[in-house]
Amino acid sequence: MSVARFWRKIPQRYNLIGTVCKTCGRHFFPPRSFCPDCRRSGNVVEYKFKGTGTVVTHTIIRTASDQFEDLTPYALAIVQLDEGPRITAQIVCTPEDVKIGMRVKGTFRRIAADGASGVIYYGTKYVPDE
Amino acid sequence: MRDVAVIGIGCTPFGEKWGSSFRDLFVEAGTLALDDANLSGEDIDAMYVGNMSAGRFIEQEHIGALIADYSGLSTRHIPSTRVEAACASGGLSFRQAVIAVASGMEDIVVAAGVEKMTDVGTGASVDALAGAADREWEGFVGATFPGLYAMIATDYMSRYPLTREQLAQVAVKNHYNGARNPIAQFQQEITIDTVLKSSLVADPLRLFDCSPITDGAAAVIVAPFDRAREFTDTPVRVLASEQASDTITLHDRRDISTLDASVTAGQRAFKTARITPKEIDLVEVHDCFTIAEICAIEDLGFCKKGEAGMLTMEGVTALNGDLPVNTSGGLKACGHPVGATGIKQVYEIVTQLRGDAKGRQIDGAKIGMTHNVGGTGATVAVHIFGV
Numbered sequence: 463m464s465v466a467r468f469w470r471k472i473p474q475r476y477n478l479i480g481t482v483c484k485t486c487g488r489h490f491f492p493p494r495s496f497c498p499d500c501r502r503s504g505n506v507v508e509y510k511f512k513g514t515g516t517v518v519t520h521t522i523i524r525t526a527s528d529q530f531e532d533l534t535p536y537a538l539a540i541v542q543l544d545e546g547p548r549i550t551a552q553i554v555c556t557p558e559d560v561k562i563g564m565r566v567k568g569t570f571r572r573i574a575a576d577g578a579s580g581v582i583y584y585g586t587k588y589v590p591d592e
Numbered sequence: 593m594r595d596v597a598v599i600g601i602g603c604t605p606f607g608e609k610w611g612s613s614f615r616d617l618f619v620e621a622g623t624l625a626l627d628d629a630n631l632s633g634e635d636i637d638a639m640y641v642g643n644m645s646a647g648r649f650i651e652q653e654h655i656g657a658l659i660a661d662y663s664g665l666s667t668r669h670i671p672s673t674r675v676e677a678a679c680a681s682g683g684l685s686f687r688q689a690v691i692a693v694a695s696g697m698e699d700i701v702v703a704a705g706v707e708k709m710t711d712v713g714t715g716a717s718v719d720a721l722a723g724a725a726d727r728e729w730e731g732f733v734g735a736t737f738p739g740l741y742a743m744i745a746t747d748y749m750s751r752y753p754l755t756r757e758q759l760a761q762v763a764v765k766n767h768y769n770g771a772r773n774p775i776a777q778f779q780q781e782i783t784i785d786t787v788l789k790s791s792l793v794a795d796p797l798r799l800f801d802c803s804p805i806t807d808g809a810a811a812v813i814v815a816p817f818d819r820a821r822e823f824t825d826t827p828v829r830v831l832a833s834e835q836a837s838d839t840i841t842l843h844d845r846r847d848i849s850t851l852d853a854s855v856t857a858g859q860r861a862f863k864t865a866r867i868t869p870k871e872i873d874l875v876e877v878h879d880c881f882t883i884a885e886i887c888a889i890e891d892l893g894f895c896k897k898g899e900a901g902m903l904t905m906e907g908v909t910a911l912n913g914d915l916p917v918n919t920s921g922g923l924k925a926c927g928h929p930v931g932a933t934g935i936k937q938v939y940e941i942v943t944q945l946r947g948d949a950k951g952r953q954i955d956g957a958k959i960g961m962t963h964n965v966g967g968t969g970a971t972v973a974v975h976i977f978g979v
């Protein structure tokens with residue numbers, strides 16, 4: 463991923479900044495500026511997610527693309543944030559310990575390194591929270 | 593709208609074709625299809641070609657013109673269009689050809705699909721395929737394509753009584769069929785043990801749960817049904833051509849284990865064809881992973897959610913079962929040259945409905961179906977065929 467493409471999304475990737483529709487209360491991550499439920503009567507504003515959630519489903523990645531190969535095996539999960547939206551994220555712990563229903567919280571970590579450019583990408587991973 | 597028929601089919605053998613280039617592959621498939629329909633290039637009015645990622649795999653874009661050119665049609669200046677929807681590129685290419693003929697805009701149209709995947713290494717192809725999902729919010733955090741389907745499998749197995757052995761039986765059955773298909777990448781039968789002892793790729797999916805990396809091309813020719821007998825004694829009628837979309841990310845789906853786009857495209861197709869699932873004699877479904885075949889059988893309405901594993905183990909989906917699934921060997925054993933897969937599915941169903949499938953022939957097959965998925969279910973194309 464190019465540096466510009468990554469930096470553009472830094473507020474969301476580093477700080478879990480999304481949006482919420484004040485009309486209906488629906489939260490969006492990644493952020494949307496238009497509420498598909500309320501449409502023109504929606505009132506969408508910035509919202510910082512608490513970063514806590516629950517594992518919906520998971521796997522252990524054992525064969526990855528070149529950027530992630532040095533991390534294998536690693537746990538990957540779909541996490542339902544407490545505000546509602548679901549995201550895909552790595553869980554930092556013994557991969558075999560991840561279970562459906564497990565409580566997790568966001569933490570700032572190195573995501574990947576681009577060997578060619580030397581750029582290191584950071585973002586939000588999740589750790590057990592119980 | 594006019595009725596549409598398939599009048600010619602061609603497919604290269606699938607596999608790791610070190611000696612064949614991208615151009616060699618589609619010229620071979622196109623020539624086979626033209627010969628099959630007793631046509632020459634002069635008769636072609638338009639072409640569509642399904643291709644996912646020539647830009648990543650061979651650093652070539654502008655595939656539509658390239659194919660027309662190397663098919664010897666540059667001086668005729670026919671419209672030639674690339675169609676891309678990840679692994680559903682072939683299914684959508686076929687649908688565009690059907691729409692062109694049904695609308696009356698064109699008469700004789702080629703629908704092709706091609707992918708040359710083995711010119712790059714495994715890491716690069718894993719990364720290219722991850723582009724079928726959401727690069728920003730899935731790929732960037734380390735999601736691989738097998739990893740996403742593995743998360744479908746984990747969710748499914750936590751909610752329904754699917755056993756690891758039942759999942760393996762999908763691969764066993766498809767390898768059995770592949771061993772009876774001369775164009776299949778894998779020609780050998782396997783056992784449940786083969787699957788369970790293969791290495792883990794993304795838990796719970798193992799190497800033999802996954803479709804391989806494949807080179808190959810397929811082409812079919814469609815024409816107005818009223819004119820079909822000018823070209824062939826065995827026209828196959830297109831009874832339905834439907835397509836549906838869904839969220840690009842798996843995590844935004846209504847239900848992780850149900851591909852709503854499959855459900856919707858399937859329902860639309862049955863309605864258009866005015867038939868029910870019971871009337872389908874055989875179906876080619878998109879088994880990029882074993883769990884995908886399980887979901888497809890259910891999402892298309894052949895059984896209830898949670899039953900497909902048991903039916904697979906009982907042999908219902910085998911060659912001699914009530915609903916043969918993936919007689920070609922499917923993506924698993926026939927191979928999965930991504931952009932070509934949707935066209936190969938049509939090739940297989942037409943071969944079966946003509947009665948030409950030899951060692952894997954379903955006796956008396958009259959109605960067949962194809963189901964082609966892009967990504968983890970963000971695009972689905974479903975077609976029904978009859979004779």
Ligand SMILES: [Zn+2]
Pocket residue numbers: 483484485486487488497498499500501504505
């Ligand atoms: Zn709203």
